[in-house]
Amino acid sequence: MDDLTREFLIESGEGLDRMERCLTDLEKSPGDAALIAEIFRSVHTIKGTTGFLGYKRLEKLAHVGENLLGLLRDRKIRADAPVVTALLRLLDALRSILRSIEATETEGEGDDAALIGELAELQQAPQESAVAAPSDSALSRSKKARSHSPRSTAKPSTRGSAASSAPPPIEPSGAAQSPSSPPAVAPVAPEEPKSAAASLAAAESTLRVDIALLNRMMNLVGELVLTRNQVLQATAAVPGLTLLTRRLDMITADLREAVMKARMQPVSNVFSKVPRLVRDLCQSLGKRVRLDVEGQETELDKSLLEAIKDPLTHAVRNALDHGIELPDVRVAAAKDPEGTLKLRAVPEGSHVIIEVSDDGAGISVDRVREKAIERGLISAERAAQQPERDLLQLIFLPGFSTASAITKVSGRGVGMDVVRTNVERIGGKVELDSRPGKGTTLRLRIPLTLAIIPALIVRSVGQSFALPQVALSELVHIPAQKSASAIEWIEDAPLYRLRGNLLPLVFLDRILSPVAVPCRRDARESYIAVLDADGRRYGLVVEGLADPEEIVVKPLNAALKGIALYSGATVLGSGNLALILDPGAVALRAGIALSTDENDAAASAPVATSSHRENEYLLVDIAGRRAAVSLGNVLRIEQIPASRVEYVGDRPVLNCQDRILSLADTAGLIAAADPGSQIVIVVCCDGERQVGFVVSHVLDVAAGSDLCEAGTSRRTLGAVLLKDSVTGVVDLAQFHHLALSGMDNADAAPVEVFS
Numbered sequence: 001m002d003d004l005t006r007e008f009l010i011e012s013g014e015g016l017d018r019m020e021r022c023l024t025d026l027e028k029s030p031g032d033a034a035l036i037a038e039i040f041r042s043v044h045t046i047k048g049t050t051g052f053l054g055y056k057r058l059e060k061l062a063h064v065g066e067n068l069l070g071l072l073r074d075r076k077i078r079a080d081a082p083v084v085t086a087l088l089r090l091l092d093a094l095r096s097i098l099r100s101i102e103a104t105e106t107e108g109e110g111d112d113a114a115l116i117g118e119l120a121e122l123q124q125a126p127q128e129s130a131v132a133a134p135s136d137s138a139l140s141r142s143k144k145a146r147s148h149s150p151r152s153t154a155k156p157s158t159r160g161s162a163a164s165s166a167p168p169p170i171e172p173s174g175a176a177q178s179p180s181s182p183p184a185v186a187p188v189a190p191e192e193p194k195s196a197a198a199s200l201a202a203a204e205s206t207l208r209v210d211i212a213l214l215n216r217m218m219n220l221v222g223e224l225v226l227t228r229n230q231v232l233q234a235t236a237a238v239p240g241l242t243l244l245t246r247r248l249d250m251i252t253a254d255l256r257e258a259v260m261k262a263r264m265q266p267v268s269n270v271f272s273k274v275p276r277l278v279r280d281l282c283q284s285l286g287k288r289v290r291l292d293v294e295g296q297e298t299e300l301d302k303s304l305l306e307a308i309k310d311p312l313t314h315a316v317r318n319a320l321d322h323g324i325e326l327p328d329v330r331v332a333a334a335k336d337p338e339g340t341l342k343l344r345a346v347p348e349g350s351h352v353i354i355e356v357s358d359d360g361a362g363i364s365v366d367r368v369r370e371k372a373i374e375r376g377l378i379s380a381e382r383a384a385q386q387p388e389r390d391l392l393q394l395i396f397l398p399g400f401s402t403a404s405a406i407t408k409v410s411g412r413g414v415g416m417d418v419v420r421t422n423v424e425r426i427g428g429k430v431e432l433d434s435r436p437g438k439g440t441t442l443r444l445r446i447p448l449t450l451a452i453i454p455a456l457i458v459r460s461v462g463q464s465f466a467l468p469q470v471a472l473s474e475l476v477h478i479p480a481q482k483s484a485s486a487i488e489w490i491e492d493a494p495l496y497r498l499r500g501n502l503l504p505l506v507f508l509d510r511i512l513s514p515v516a517v518p519c520r521r522d523a524r525e526s527y528i529a530v531l532d533a534d535g536r537r538y539g540l541v542v543e544g545l546a547d548p549e550e551i552v553v554k555p556l557n558a559a560l561k562g563i564a565l566y567s568g569a570t571v572l573g574s575g576n577l578a579l580i581l582d583p584g585a586v587a588l589r590a591g592i593a594l595s596t597d598e599n600d601a602a603a604s605a606p607v608a609t610s611s612h613r614e615n616e617y618l619l620v621d622i623a624g625r626r627a628a629v630s631l632g633n634v635l636r637i638e639q640i641p642a643s644r645v646e647y648v649g650d651r652p653v654l655n656c657q658d659r660i661l662s663l664a665d666t667a668g669l670i671a672a673a674d675p676g677s678q679i680v681i682v683v684c685c686d687g688e689r690q691v692g693f694v695v696s697h698v699l700d701v702a703a704g705s706d707l708c709e710a711g712t713s714r715r716t717l718g719a720v721l722l723k724d725s726v727t728g729v730v731d732l733a734q735f736h737h738l739a740l741s742g743m744d745n746a747d748a749a750p751v752e753v754f755s
Helices: 003-026 033-053 056-073 081-104 113-124 136-147 193-204 211-234 242-263 274-285 302-307 309-323 327-332 365-374 380-385 388-396 415-425 480-486 508-512 583-590 600-604 732-741
Strands: 264-266 289-294 299-301 339-348 351-358 429-435 439-447 452-460 463-468 472-478 487-490 493-498 501-507 526-533 536-542 549-552 566-571 577-581 614-622 625-630 634-641 646-648 651-656 659-664 678-686 689-695 697-707 716-722 725-730
Touching: 003 033, 003 081, 003 274, 033 056, 033 081, 056 081, 056 113, 081 113, 211 242, 211 452, 211 549, 242 264, 242 651, 264 302, 274 289, 274 309, 299 302, 302 309, 302 415, 309 339, 309 351, 309 415, 309 439, 365 380, 365 388, 388 415, 388 429, 415 429, 415 439, 452 508, 452 526, 452 536, 452 577, 472 480, 480 487, 493 536, 501 508, 501 526, 501 583, 508 536, 508 583, 526 583, 536 583, 549 566, 614 689, 614 716, 614 725, 625 716, 678 697
Parallel strands: 289 339, 463 577, 501 536, 625 725, 659 689
Antiparallel strands: 264 299, 339 351, 351 439, 429 439, 452 463, 452 549, 472 526, 487 493, 493 501, 526 536, 566 577, 614 625, 614 697, 634 678, 646 651, 651 659, 678 689, 697 716, 716 725
């Protein structure tokens, strides 16, 4: 395919995407001249270019569509439902031909006579009453609304050039005119100079880049990250290289961030398909639904956007077909006859949360239980014992459906299975929340990128494995002398009592063994990685830990995919190869059941009035003093070389994940550490602010009772009783102030910060 044809296909596809968005908006605002002009511009550009390239079928379709749009633009007909439906069919036909050209370099065979006849018939029967032209104030309000819409604020696509948004001038067109005939009607007013200038500026500031080139750049950056990790480890104790390695670290991080940003695209590229889907399904199902969309400017890696298209489509179809009721049913239930479907995207740390929620009937747990028993997915005895949360997870099983009959919309039991399978394939999670009579929320937790992820390096059977930190909740150290008493056994099933709750354990060495071996019960030091994976909570027992690393995910060889325990491979900073564990697959192999909220009843019960309440805290030691911080505020715990700490004036800071993190060192631990030694930093979040405070070491995670009547200093929130010892609670606001002010140990006594 020559470059001209390839460029035509790309620009035409982008034009049709804009046309689809505008058509769904046009049905709500039939008199919006700007929307009609944008649709006309897309079809006109395709028609004009096809004549030059010689695609006659495409030109014929675009020509008859342009004539119909000319009548709309001249306000001789109204953009009612039949007109919009016909234009959507035209859009589908044009898109189908473009796909054929891309695949075979031919327009393909097809009979367009019926569609051409439908478009021509709509032109021959103009409405008797002319469509009133909007007033200047209405046009002003329309332009203002569009200037604030996600469509105008979203960033252009990676490959997208803004040149397609500034097409050739629009030729006037009437109902019976061809583009080559003299202009017989008043020409359309040209665009405002400001808009044209903005389009030109955008075109000059963007560049179309092939995605294959970006993939190549991402692979090279990944190799650079691996090399950086190895250099940092090899030169950690070499004097004179600290500044050079620090510079290498910062440049690599900046380059990685820049390349990743180049691959990021707004989720509006996927969300823009939903209005058309909702419109078509509502007409098919006889329902009335209002679509609310939030967070279209949120960005995801392009490969992940492609991966969530099918899950999002199935989630929307499921919400419309099974969730939102028919208008008369909603009225009988004292609801608005028009249902609401909400699509929301919001960034959350290293993930993007995409929610599909409706205000429909919710999911009937009894119905799910009946269908599961009927299809033999679960026995009646077990179904009676399963909590509601576990029963709701059954809807994700292949072949499961609560529909009474198979329709063209649903009923075959593949929709929700596709949602979970595709999301988990890219390292994401699916969460479901439903309330009978109130509605259902399906939450997709998507990683920002698959290329480079933070991971904890664990050791077992003499090998290193990478454990994605996204699934890691906490780490528990079991000394050798406490191993026999810390781990409890029910027959051959090991359990650990974590703050009063029993946690099932999985020994990694046992899972990796090709033959069944009994769990070792000898006194040996070990570590428990507490994991949350695919609705399963368990502890993975490993023999040792190494420092966390940013790892570059490499695809698995076909021979390893069949093992179904790993999600990829990587090269560690030491130069050794390591397989990346899949926590969900490990749980399935070990037979870990779906987690149950044992504390649901307690959480919903009335709280007794007392002078204290139970909370969880991270217990740390700072130069011999105990301190506690609310576990809900702890983001992560990092162990880094002291040489990585930099200074802004007298204030210690850390370049952490491409952002400057202020450090609070109340005990002067940084100054006392050797350049090659390690320091421990607890990174906490105080609202939107992050602060890291330096500690000697982390002691434990414990539940404690707030002592509301205890005396507090100006830098403490209070005191708690942790493990029978009164411990001061850190005031993160004061810690943040301390870090920004650059106060050292001489300026602030530790006793004032921790009681």
